[in-house]
Amino acid sequence: MTTPAVIIHGGFFSELTTSQETKTAKQNALRHIIRQTWAFLQTHSALETTIFACTLLEDDPLFNAGTGSQIQSDGVIRMSASICDGESQKFSGVINIENVKNPILVAEKLLSREDRILAGEGALNFAREQGFGPFDTRTELRIQDYEQKKSELVKTGTVGCVALDHQGRLAASTSTGGKGFEIVGRVSDSATVAGNYANAFCGVSTTGVGEDIVNGAVAAKIVTRVTDGMSLQQAVDKTFKELLPFDGFAGIIAIDHQGNMMQKDSHPNIVYAMKNAGTEEIFG
Numbered sequence: 001m002t003t004p005a006v007i008i009h010g011g012f013f014s015e016l017t018t019s020q021e022t023k024t025a026k027q028n029a030l031r032h033i034i035r036q037t038w039a040f041l042q043t044h045s046a047l048e049t050t051i052f053a054c055t056l057l058e059d060d061p062l063f064n065a066g067t068g069s070q071i072q073s074d075g076v077i078r079m080s081a082s083i084c085d086g087e088s089q090k091f092s093g094v095i096n097i098e099n100v101k102n103p104i105l106v107a108e109k110l111l112s113r114e115d116r117i118l119a120g121e122g123a124l125n126f127a128r129e130q131g132f133g134p135f136d137t138r139t140e141l142r143i144q145d146y147e148q149k150k151s152e153l154v155k156t157g158t159v160g161c162v163a164l165d166h167q168g169r170l171a172a173s174t175s176t177g178g179k180g181f182e183i184v185g186r187v188s189d190s191a192t193v194a195g196n197y198a199n200a201f202c203g204v205s206t207t208g209v210g211e212d213i214v215n216g217a218v219a220a221k222i223v224t225r226v227t228d229g230m231s232l233q234q235a236v237d238k239t240f241k242e243l244l245p246f247d248g249f250a251g252i253i254a255i256d257h258q259g260n261m262m263q264k265d266s267h268p269n270i271v272y273a274m275k276n277a278g279t280e281e282i283f284g
């Protein structure tokens with residue numbers, strides 16, 4: 001039996017002005033969610049657990065995923081989410097899906113299908129076929145943010161979970177409303193193997209600027225390096241070093257098959273929480 005572990009993140013701060021109040025609210029929300037997720041992991045697989053955690057994070061309007069997602073430049077919310085099951089080595093994801101409550105649950109439905117990633121209208125049609133009804137994920141706060149962003153700098157924020165279960169299986173899930181105010185058609189890293197990846201050796205979920213994360217192939221690189229024998233710490237450090245030449249803006253959470261948990265960000269401000277049998281830590 002493996003000693004299970006779970007780590008979640010609430011992304012970088014996505015508001016234009018991050019107050020101490022928002023930070024504390026996000027930390028409190030993560031504390032609550034990591035405890036629920038930990039309890040869930042005791043009787044469920046890593047795969048089920050990461051989906052469970054992302055659903056809770058998507059439903060919390062504080063985070064930029066599901067309800068409370070960032071609004072794109074044309075005033076529409078388009079969300080992306082993906083799952084990577086380290087046991088079956090299957091990845092599934094939805095890109096730029098509109099008007100559903102939980103994109104991660106749509107990605108889950110795809111895990112058993114032959115097609116791995118669906119985008120836009122196709123993703124929405126699939127969701128409706130699977131019984132996911134219309135849902136408006138806009139919140140008052142995001143609408144205000146959008147109005148301000150019409151003339152200002154955009155920041156980021158996303159959610160994710162990596163879990164190692166009692167059987168030693170790893171999984172990673174990530175969900176996002178995107179970086180905010182993006183050009184219509186822009187593709188986030190969150191539903192690619194650069195943003196979310198797991199196998200039998202390691203699982204990684206990322207947040208940050210999707211373009212930098214894709215440029216650095218962040219999650220896939222870390223997982224591959226651990227698979228090939230590097231320690232998790234070395235794999236993460238080397239991958240972050242490779243972001244330096246282009247000042248890549250990224251944050252990760254990761255767990256390896258031995259239960260080592262790690263978080264790292266290139267620029268401070270990611271909020272995250274980790275838990276195993278011995279520790280519970282909330283950071284941000």
Ligand code: ASP
Nearest residue numbers: 156157158188207208210
């Ligand atoms: N990585 C996400 C994206 O670029 C945003 C984020 O993590 O905050 O779509």
